[in-house]
Amino acid sequence: ALPCIEHQWRDWPELRRIGASKRALLFVTSRAPAARIEVPHGTAVAAISPTTSATLEGRGIRVALTARGGVRELAQAVHDSGAVADGTDIFYPTSDAALRQPEHQAAVSSLSRRFQVHVRAVYSTAVPGNLGHEIANLRATQNPHAPHGFCFWSPSAIGNFAATCGFELSPGPVVLIGGSTERSWREAAPPPWRRAFRHHAETPLEWSLRFLEPGAAAADGSR
Numbered sequence: 271a272l273p274c275i276e277h278q279w280r281d282w283p284e285l286r287r288i289g290a291s292k293r294a295l296l297f298v299t300s301r302a303p304a305a306r307i308e309v310p311h312g313t314a315v316a317a318i319s320p321t322t323s324a325t326l327e328g329r330g331i332r333v334a335l336t337a338r339g340g341v342r343e344l345a346q347a348v349h350d351s352g353a354v355a356d357g358t359d360i361f362y363p364t365s366d367a368a369l370r371q372p373e374h375q376a377a378v379s380s381l382s383r384r385f386q387v388h389v390r391a392v393y394s395t396a397v398p399g400n401l402g403h404e405i406a407n408l409r410a411t412q413n414p415h416a417p418h419g420f421c422f423w424s425p426s427a428i429g430n431f432a433a434t435c436g437f438e439l440s441p442g443p444v445v446l447i448g449g450s451t452e453r454s455w456r457e458a459a460p461p462p463w464r465r466a467f468r469h470h471a472e473t474p475l476e477w478s479l480r481f482l483e484p485g486a487a488a489a490d491g492s493r
Contacts, residue, residue: 279306279393282363293355295334297348297362297381299341300424301325302393307363316348321475338472340449341368345377349384358385366391367426371450395426402434409439417442419482425454432458443482445469 298304298317304325309315316335317323323333335354337347348354360381368374369391381387408418417440422428428451431437437460444466446452452468459466469478 280391282390282392293357294359294361295348295354295385297344297360298322298326299344299362299364299368299377302365303363305329307392314354316344318344341373341377342380342449345380349380354385356384360385360387362387362389363392364389365426366394367424368450371425372453373450395424395430397430397433401430405431405434405436405439409435412440414440419443419445421445421447421479421482422451422455423447425450427451428454428458437463441465443467445478445481447475447478 295314295316296307296309298307298315299322300318301322304317304322309326309331314334315326315331316337317326317333318340319333319336319338323336326333335344335347335351337344348360362378362381364374369389378387378389412418419442420431422431422444424447441462444455444463446455446466447469452466455466456464467478467481469475
């Protein structure tokens with residue numbers, strides 16, 4: 271494993287109000303807050319499925335609303351749900367990087383048509399201190415006839431990979447998770463790396479990750 275992101279957390283005191291509100295919903299869009307955030311008992315939760323929602327459920331937190339895809343799809347599901355009353359307080363913890371993404375801005379706009387939306391960057395993303403060293407080791411030992419495979423979950427991971435000379439490695443099979451990740455890849459990846467498999471929300475993640483296996487890319491024409 272070569273993690274390209276390190277999370278740095280910040281407190282959000284206002285989030286403690288969620289347990290005191292009878293009309294509140296926690297809006298969770300990534301695994302990082304899903305694995306860490308404290309959710310008052312009985313709080314309604316909406317989360318992207320399957321990974322983020324499964325992370326919450328694994329911690330014993332019931333998820334009332336889910337949507338496959340990304341933040342825009344989840345926002346639309348919450349907006350369209352008759353179970354969420356107009357004026358509900360939507361608490362949306364996210365990262366500093368997400369605040370700049372068009373998908374995030376579109377989701378907040380959609381939610382704001384019916385609800386009171388409270389957004390806070392509760393964590394920031396940073397380059398792991400040893401990432402450059404790890405990539406240099408891979409570059410020194412790689413076999414050009416059997417390149418490494420890569421899976422990217424966020425634009426931040428792609429940016430950190432690029433900043434630490436990751437694209438100097440021999441291009442290998444790549445799987446991209448999420449619309450923001452795919453857009454970032456189109457902008458950042460040099461031509462030899464452009465070809466990547468796009469994971470679709472309707473497809474089990476395990477199936478998409480099979481394209482990282484040797485020979486899988488050559489057998490597939492949907493990239």
